[in-house]
Amino acid sequence: MKSTPKGLRLHIGLFGRRNVGKSSLLNALTRQDVSIVSNVAGTTTDAVEKPMEMLPIGPVLFIDTAGIDDVGALGEMRVQKTQQVFDRADIGIIVTEVGVWGDFEEAIFAQLQERKTPFIVVFNKTDLGAPDATHIARLDQLDVPWVAAAAEKGEGVLDLREALIRTVPDEFINPPSILGDLVPSGEMAVLVVPIDMEAPKGRLILPQVQSIRDILDNDAYCMVVKERELRDALDRLKRPPALVVTDSQAFLKVGGDTPNDINMTSFSILFARFKGDLVEYVRGTMAIENLQPGDRVLIAESCAHHPIGEDIGRVKLPRWLQQYVGGKLEFVHVQGHDFPDDLSSFSLAINCGSCMWNRREVLSRIVKCQQAGVPTSNYGLTIAYSLGIFERALKPFPAAMDAYRELGGSGPIIG
Secondary structure (H helix, E strand, O other): OOOOHHHHOOEEEEEEEEOOOOOHHHHHHHHHOOOOOOOOOOOOOOOOOEEEEEOOEEEEEEEEOOOOOOOOOHHHHHHHHHHHHHHHEEEEEEEEEOOOOOHHHHHHHHHHHHHHHHOOEEEHHHHOOOOOHHHHHHHHHHHHHOOEEEEOOOOOHHHHHHHHHOOOOOHHHHHOOOOOOOOOOEEEEEEEEOOOOOOOOOOHHHHHHHHHHHEEEEEEEEEEEHHHHHHHHHHHOOOOOOOOEHHHHHHHHHHHOOOOOEEEHHHHHHHHHHHHHHHHHHHHHHHHOOOOOOOOEEEEEEOOOOOOOOOOHHHHHHHHHHHOOOOOOOOEEEEOOOHHHHHOOOOOOEEEOOOOOOOHHHHHHHHHHHOOOEEEEEEEHHHHHHHHHHHHHHHHOHHHHHHHHHHHOOOOOOO
């Protein structure tokens, strides 16, 4: 893997009406013809993504969206796709023409403010006139950065780049570690990586690769084994590792082979903390106790793939969860950025490890579930709970364990 994964890039969404110059602005920023530019309104029919390195920020992903004022049946579908981008944009850019500011711009403004997404306003086509002084005064009062630009002529692009640099969220400049606080410098982690039909040929899956890199970045080191070799590998070590991390589907085998005095968790649980809110996920997972046969459960996968054999999200997790509940559940699966607008019929929503999503999209989904009163969990936590290994998997995370105790978890901590 040579390029930074999409989920670790700063997502920058361009929003505005049709034909205000969003695509021209994107092309000017990237110095490439990424989006088709035309005087015909509605040329951009779906979100166009462009990954690039933007110094000194680093890896970013620009997302050019369809006009928020698109009309007709197809137009409504395009606007729905644009709405999805709000959920994953780390920074928003509102693009409007000089002299144009109305309900559509106010709606974008409100969407970004509601999500607490930092944003910049670009008054495009300033070669035709100057921005309205009233709008400028309002933005200055609200401390919202703005830029005057003429994208097709390349004017204002440097100002916009500077504004983006100043607007980058602190958590992107100083991102959290995946497991650096769990494996001290100079210590070892053992990573258990099953190789099955769904493992990509010739490479590891993204959470495993990112975990290895994070360990190296924190001056620690790791051993990578398959689940069948774990016990022998641990016996050969002169001192125990600081942590054992497993693929969630091998929890029982790895839990049995790992001594109780060694901390153990899963890649999915690590990513619940890295990409989402582990404590909130723990609260949601505890709601499994309230599930009844016949309840609807939403399973959301971040990447689109064809299920093969014993697929984790479509076969194994549903089987283990139904065994725990003691009856059949109704499972609804969604993939990619699709997520139901109406969650009211679900008793539980389960995200995958979310290695393909950025953190903002994961947090947006958690908030949507909270607003709907639907508990939410993820693959690793749901599997650990269903298999009776929940406390052991949470032991490395004191805050998560505290939340578990507060909600009535009272069994002995294994190990």
